[in-house]
Amino acid sequence: MEPVLKDFDLDGMSVDQFVGYDNQGWLSKEPPAGIPVPRNLRRIADDPHKMSTEHFLLNVGPSHPSTHGALREILELNGESVMSSEAHVGYLHRGIEKLCESRQYTHLAPLMDRADYAGGILPETALAHAVENLAEIEVPERAHWLRAIAAEVNRIASHFLWLGPLGLDSGAMGPFLYMVRDREILQEILESLTGQRIMFNYVRPGGVFGDMTPDAEAKLRKWLAEADRRMDEHWDILAASELFQQRVKGIGVVSKEMALSMGATGFVARASGIDWDLRRDRPYGPYSKLDFDVKIAQDGDIWSRVVVRYDEFRQSIRMLRQLLDGLPEGPFMAKLPRVLRVPKGESYGYVEGCRGEIGIHIYSDGGTKPYRVRYRPPILYHLAMADTLLPGGMIADAIVTLASFDFCFGEVDR
Amino acid sequence: MHVNSLLEAAGVETLSVEEESKIGIVVRVVPEQVHATLLALRDGDLSFEMLLDTFGADLGAETELPIEVTYHLRSLGNGIDIRVKTCLPYDGEYHSVIDIFQSVYLPERELCEMFGLYLEDHPNPKRLLTNPELTTPLRKSVQLRSKEEIWSRY
Amino acid sequence: MSFGIACCSLEGMIAASGPRFDFDRHGIFFRGVPRQSDVMIVAGTVNHKMAKVVKTLYDQMPDPKYVVSMGACSNSGGTFREYPNVVLGVDEIIPVDVYIPGCPPRPESVQYAFLQLREKIYKNTEARLEARADARK
Numbered sequence: 001m002e003p004v005l006k007d008f009d010l011d012g013m014s015v016d017q018f019v020g021y022d023n024q025g026w027l028s029k030e031p032p033a034g035i036p037v038p039r040n041l042r043r044i045a046d047d048p049h050k051m052s053t054e055h056f057l058l059n060v061g062p063s064h065p066s067t068h069g070a071l072r073e074i075l076e077l078n079g080e081s082v083m084s085s086e087a088h089v090g091y092l093h094r095g096i097e098k099l100c101e102s103r104q105y106t107h108l109a110p111l112m113d114r115a116d117y118a119g120g121i122l123p124e125t126a127l128a129h130a131v132e133n134l135a136e137i138e139v140p141e142r143a144h145w146l147r148a149i150a151a152e153v154n155r156i157a158s159h160f161l162w163l164g165p166l167g168l169d170s171g172a173m174g175p176f177l178y179m180v181r182d183r184e185i186l187q188e189i190l191e192s193l194t195g196q197r198i199m200f201n202y203v204r205p206g207g208v209f210g211d212m213t214p215d216a217e218a219k220l221r222k223w224l225a226e227a228d229r230r231m232d233e234h235w236d237i238l239a240a241s242e243l244f245q246q247r248v249k250g251i252g253v254v255s256k257e258m259a260l261s262m263g264a265t266g267f268v269a270r271a272s273g274i275d276w277d278l279r280r281d282r283p284y285g286p287y288s289k290l291d292f293d294v295k296i297a298q299d300g301d302i303w304s305r306v307v308v309r310y311d312e313f314r315q316s317i318r319m320l321r322q323l324l325d326g327l328p329e330g331p332f333m334a335k336l337p338r339v340l341r342v343p344k345g346e347s348y349g350y351v352e353g354c355r356g357e358i359g360i361h362i363y364s365d366g367g368t369k370p371y372r373v374r375y376r377p378p379i380l381y382h383l384a385m386a387d388t389l390l391p392g393g394m395i396a397d398a399i400v401t402l403a404s405f406d407f408c409f410g411e412v413d414r
Numbered sequence: 415m416h417v418n419s420l421l422e423a424a425g426v427e428t429l430s431v432e433e434e435s436k437i438g439i440v441v442r443v444v445p446e447q448v449h450a451t452l453l454a455l456r457d458g459d460l461s462f463e464m465l466l467d468t469f470g471a472d473l474g475a476e477t478e479l480p481i482e483v484t485y486h487l488r489s490l491g492n493g494i495d496i497r498v499k500t501c502l503p504y505d506g507e508y509h510s511v512i513d514i515f516q517s518v519y520l521p522e523r524e525l526c527e528m529f530g531l532y533l534e535d536h537p538n539p540k541r542l543l544t545n546p547e548l549t550t551p552l553r554k555s556v557q558l559r560s561k562e563e564i565w566s567r568y
Numbered sequence: 569m570s571f572g573i574a575c576c577s578l579e580g581m582i583a584a585s586g587p588r589f590d591f592d593r594h595g596i597f598f599r600g601v602p603r604q605s606d607v608m609i610v611a612g613t614v615n616h617k618m619a620k621v622v623k624t625l626y627d628q629m630p631d632p633k634y635v636v637s638m639g640a641c642s643n644s645g646g647t648f649r650e651y652p653n654v655v656l657g658v659d660e661i662i663p664v665d666v667y668i669p670g671c672p673p674r675p676e677s678v679q680y681a682f683l684q685l686r687e688k689i690y691k692n693t694e695a696r697l698e699a700r701a702d703a704r705k
Contacts, residue, residue: 026539026540027532027536027541028532028534028539029534061621062573062618063573064600065598065600069573070574089542090542090544090617091621092574092612092615093544093615093617093653094613094651094653095652097552099558099648102650110647111647117575118578134436177586180582180586181586183586184587197579197583197672198575199575199671199672260464261464261515261517262516263464263465263466263467275490281493346436359467359486361437361467361484361486363471371471372472374467374469376467376486380520380521383520384517384519384520409574410574410575544617545617547616548653551651556652558651559649559651564645564649564650567644567645567656
């Protein structure tokens with residue numbers, strides 16, 4: 001379809017017909033009463049005396065240079081300001097929930113890795129919690145601490161992955177390269193610990209796969225010795241600059257009521273004033289013995305989220321020092337049968353993921369394979385907020401707002 | 415029990431309320447009572463402000479009402495989690511609760527698409543994740559690809 | 569053009585272009601649009617919804633163009649090959665020149681793939697020039 005040709009009829013077209021995404025049917029029995037149609041889409045008149053502006057549909061397509069993943073955002077623009085927006089997802093739908101039903105419990109960890117690919121340890125830990133809860137497996141103490149070490153290192157690495165594209169989207173190319181440099185060091189540490197750079201198949205139900213190696217410990221201590229100085233450097237490069245602050249203050253405001261009603265968890269909720277951190281309020285593993293703070297910001301704009309996340313960096317570093325010093329002795333994996341058979345029932349395993357609360361709900365029918373696995377994606381709820389947040393701002397603000405939520409499309413589409 | 419008395423005071427009939435050890439409090443209702451239950455839980459004195467998750471499960475074609483929809487609510491002030499469950503038939507009608515909690519905007523679309531329910535009272539009832547060729551993937555009747563199909567690629 | 573769909577994009581685009589495994593020193597740098605690029609790296613699982621997009625982007629690239637398929641998912645379906653929505657390899661849609669195995673492949677593998685691609689182009693050029701020289705005799 002060539003909408004720029006003069007004989008193309010735009011009146012009465014809906015958004016889907018315009019962008020060529022033929023939806024072929026609605027999920028309801030009849031089409032809804034008010035189909036969302038962008039307003040004011042009309043041809044510019046041939047007569048120069050009758051010219052006026054019209055709204056323009058921009059397709060920020062599934063492949064865009066700001067590497068958030070496969071998100072298609074259809075923006076209706078009036079000049080530079082956004083009138084309405086709609087998010088289309090599903091470009092990475094791989095059926096992780098369905099595939100989980102055909103694998104045994106110990107083979108589910110790679111699928112969970114690929115769901116949240118930026119922080120892979122955390123969904124695996126949630127799955128392990130769910131299975132252990134249901135089968136009542138006793139996990140040794142050392143395994144809990146090793147999981148926490150891997151989780152915190154992964155959290156810092158995942159936050160770095162958010163920081164680089166945030167800088168790129170707001171116009172700063174430098175922080176990206178500094179970010180990759182620091183992330184490489186963390187990936188080396190995780191590689192000595194688990195054997196892989198990003199898809200660690202490390203946390204299994206019952207414990208962890210391998211013990212802490214002296215190589216990993218040495219590298220981690222070396223990094224921790226200068227971690228604070230590096231974080232100061234990262235702060236100075238991006239967040240301390242006046243230009244960046246003016247770019248992000250007061251934009252993309254998520255109020256507390258909106259965060260509560262849209263189901264926001266994690267750093268988005270904390271930036272809007274909701275005081276909830278799963279590591280402190282429902283502690284699992286060693287977190288009840290660790291000493292850390294949780295920062296709450298009240299404004300809910302992008303700047304609050306940036307500040308909350310930078311603080312999460314520092315708290316993770318602080319936690320890592322305590323975890324390394326207090327690592328207990330003992331086995332790292334519980335004694336389990338080769339093929340795990342789990343009793344009938346349902347259970348829920350949760351973890352404070354990099355982007356919010358990851359919850360895995362397992363239905364089991366007493367066999368060796370789960371009956372239904374539900375992965376609660378924290379970002380799906382944040383993405384729904386984008387439809388309300390983007391209109392009213394400029395398109396440049398829209399890009400930075402989307403970057404500040406830290407999308408990782410393996411989770412949204414699963 | 416507090417939840418029971420809260421729901422009865424609001425005039426909601428429940429099928430059962432149980433305190434299960436593994437997932438906490440579970441309230442089972444018929445689909446017509448879901449709206450009233452969620453409203454009572456949100457506005458009652460336990461104030462469950464956040465709806466964390468909405469999902470479904472296919473209990474198999476032998477059961478009478480095979481699709482079980484679960485709502486996971488949380489009260490931040492009291493730190494309690496509660497789950498509300500209903501059962502629906504295949505190709506049944508699902509009424510949206512978006513006027514109570516807005517967090518179901520995208521999950522309900524996904525739920526009805528994956529299990530094949532009709533979505534009513536929703537502002538944007540479109541498919542979320544799949545193309546129209548793939549219908550209701552999460553039902554137990556839909557099979558994954560077999561080995562022969564995968565090997566025939568070569 | 570870096571067409572990073574999923575997890576492989578973290579290694580192939582971000583790590584391989586970072587300061588440690590640098591792409592710039594080979595003379596390769598990432599463009600955002602297909603109209604200015606020569607090579608398309610397909611990194612990530614392709615499903616039926618994305619297949620239309622991949623084909624459109626491939627058609628928008630000007631000749632001569634090359635495709636590098638990175639990771640197990642775009643080679644042949646990968647971990648997700650059993651799900652009916654997943655395309656078993658991106659070479660069902662577009663012709664691929666170099667395949668990189670791995671899940672995810674290390675950034676060094678991606679750089680090695682570009683060196684192999686260069687050799688392939690060189691061999692093709694040599695063959696073409698030979699044929700032209702033979703035709704002139």
